[in-house]
Amino acid sequence: MTPATLNDYVLISAVLFAIGFFGVLLRRNTLVIFMSLELMLVASTLALVAFSRFNGTMDGNVFVFFILTVAAAEVAVGLAIIVALFRKRHTVQVDELNTLKN
């Protein structure tokens, strides 16, 4: 079996990104949308690590550490917003969040 090339990694990360993107667009549950968002971030992480390995520079790897931290912060803020919303509306379905419409 031949070792994986840069193209394979970039392709996988693009597929992951696309899955995440369609998850955000198509799913109706806020928590699942949230997981899809994280998948999109992870896809970029994979691409960065692969590029870092094949470019021979460390910048991409350093970038990944910061992304993980930012993703954790984003989860904290996002879940807090979902909890605040659930307390008021008793739902996490996006279709039912339509008080703000003209």
Add this chain to the structure above:
Amino acid sequence: MNYLELLRALLPETALVVGALLALTFDLSFGVRQSRETRLHAAVIIGTLAVVAAMFGALSAGVADAVFGGVLVLDELTLASRLGVLMLAWLTLTLTGGTARLRHPAEFVAIVLFATAGFTLMAAAQQLLVAFLALELASLSLYILAGFDKSRPESAEAALKYFLFGGMSAAFLLFGFSLIYGLTGSIELPQIAHQLARQGQSPLLSLALVMVLVAFGFKAAAAPFHLWAPDVYEGAPVVSSALIASASKLAGFTLFVRLLWPGFGPAAGSVATAAGSPGWLPLVACLSAASLLLGNFAALAQSNVRRLLAYSAIAHAGVMLLGVIVAGDAGLGPLFYYVFTYGLATIGAFAVIAVVERAGCCQKITDLAGLHRRSPLLAGCFAVYLLSLAGIPPLAGFFGKFTVFAAALNLGGLAGPAGWLALLAIALSAVALYYYLVMLKQALVVAPADPASAPVPVPADAAIVLVFTALLLVLLGLFPSVVLRIF
């Protein structure tokens, strides 16, 4: 690598973060026995001191080419944008002191300061990692600010929508960054520009540019990535909306114009002639045209004041994107002047809404009826802001539009999309004037719905914000070179 140099360059951010921590500590140690009013004023005073210290920090950091191995850059744009963002943050804080009723005042002020630290860092970032971190620091703080009012379900809903769109745009930006890094082998803008100039166009580069532009479109609230803006402007607490509409916009445009021109400039393409050449400029031109059309026409149908301001913000984003297009040729002066004066006028308009809302309800345009009797100061200032947004001389909004359009027409006359966009924007300014005048008619001409309606009291802090922004809009309109000669 010189850490002292880095510390001096980051003085504004240091001042803001220390101020935020002080506000929290003070509230936790002394605030518990005080009334909510006292706690709010204490937090606002600490916050204001931090912002003033940050302004001095930004001035004393001076101008340097590259700091800490090129991570940050301190040029004229950094200085102007930092001072502009800090001034808008100061106005937001003062408005908070005057009008907000918050259950957690110190937390609110601290998060405003964190967001401001993100903005000032965005203004100085010259490397993809710092740019991303600054953007996320600002965005995460803004999500919290949008959902800060836990007593209203609309606030949480606005925050969720802002968060979902924002999170997606951050993911797009990150994927775009990773592709750029893969193509050029560097995350520093000068090296990226150097590499791109050697490589030329490739499909992967186009994909990366599209992804970065999606994130830019979100941050600028440009169509078709504008969906969050009306909901957030309407649902978020007024003070948060003011910050999101003004300072966040200025910082976002500074960050992205720096990414696009000094970073991805070799892949810009051209829109000066009808044939043009491929690159990101034609895409930005499409975003600009879509925002101009959608913003202006959708605003006509609005009956809610804040939604109307949101759609007018989308229309203004179209002109700002035109300013980005001309920045390569005419420099950053027109763009910065336009975004800054737009921020001032918007923060003023939100200040009027905040004061009226404090005295009762301010949802529908008709709620503004008879404002000239209920509070002449509010009505007069409101007229200045709206006429500036509409672009009536001698106010600053007129000169901002004028410089951007003149630069766009200089680019290639009417031979290319840049000139056509300028013509479109000029034609749509007439549409914009209509909906601004509809609001002004309610405020200045129509009699109050209830003849006995009480006058609107204007708190001293809010009066400072109102008079300061109105005066600045008139003065900058009369002496635009004060801002333009920085560049």
